[in-house]
Amino acid sequence: xKMTECMSLAGRFKELAGKGxxxxxxxVRNLDEASTEQVxxxxxxxxxAREGGKTQxxxxxxxxxxxx
Numbered sequence: 627x628k629m630t631e632c633m634s635l636a637g638r639f640k641e642l643a644g645k646g647x648x649x650x651x652x653x654v655r656n657l658d659e660a661s662t663e664q665v666x667x668x669x670x671x672x673x674x675a676r677e678g679g680k681t682q683x684x685x686x687x688x689x690x691x692x693x694x
Contacts, residue, residue, distance in 0.1 A: 631666035638673060 639650060652669065654660050675681055 631663050631670055635666045635670055
């Protein structure tokens with residue numbers, strides 16, 4: 627059986643659940659233009675970029691967390 631984007635994402639979330647992930651939500655603007663497989667592919671690409679060091683944290687100064 628061929629590994630689909632959604633199968634890959636499900637595996638990733640299973641691993642993350644073992645590390646404490648509780649919930650994930652995706653808001654898709656236009657369901658008529660995005661298939662489930664396309665959404666899974668985009669999320670996989672996001673995680674791959676993050677794991678590959680191709681992202682950077684953004685700080686808008688609006689956090690309510692207490693800085694140590």
